[in-house]
Amino acid sequence: MYLILFARLIYGTSRVQPSLLRHHLFNMHFSSFISAAALFVSARAGGLCADATVTGDAITGFRFSSGYCPGGWQWYSRDKGTTITLNPDCQMRQASPNTVTAVCIRNKAGQNKCVKAPTDADQNFCGIPTDWCNSIDNMWGWGN
Structure with a gap:
């Protein structure tokens, strides 16, 4: 009707x-x-990256770039051919090859937070909590 x-x-x-x-x-x-x-x-x-526990030494470090896009910034892997980024939208993205299994963030207060790196199951991206995303001092990546 x-x-x-x-x-x-x-x-x-x-x-x-x-x-x-x-x-x-x-x-x-x-x-x-x-x-x-x-x-x-x-x-x-768009879910949050799962927490992770790491041991040993990192296999890659990250560099900060403020010229990634107009008004934006980016953390990106500096070696190992790893393509993993964290952008102002607080989404961590990863592409093959040479993927990492975990990423640790040190915030400006000196605290560390480690998360599982995004995988194909996450469509290669997942979120970092905003309070961590906006106060990064450094980042490292861990392998298997």
Whole structure:
């Protein structure tokens, strides 16, 4: 009933073809599905990086760049061919090859926090808590 009223409103007629009604019904359901799927993917991919415990020496260090993008900054691996970055959106990203398994952050207060580096299962990015992301003094990466 509501779909017929909706179709009448759109087409301005009291006569509605069933094929047009099916077309609008499909489009409404399909667009709702796409919206829900996008919300699920963004919620899944944007989660926080899991805490990690590391031992031994780091395999790579990171450098800070303030010229990454207009008004932005970036931490990036300085050696080992590792491509892992932390940007102002507090999302850590990693790409193959030479991935690391954990990243440790030292904040400006001298505290350390280690997290599991993002993997394919995380769509290669995960979030760092804002209070850590905005007060980084240094970062290191750990291998297997």
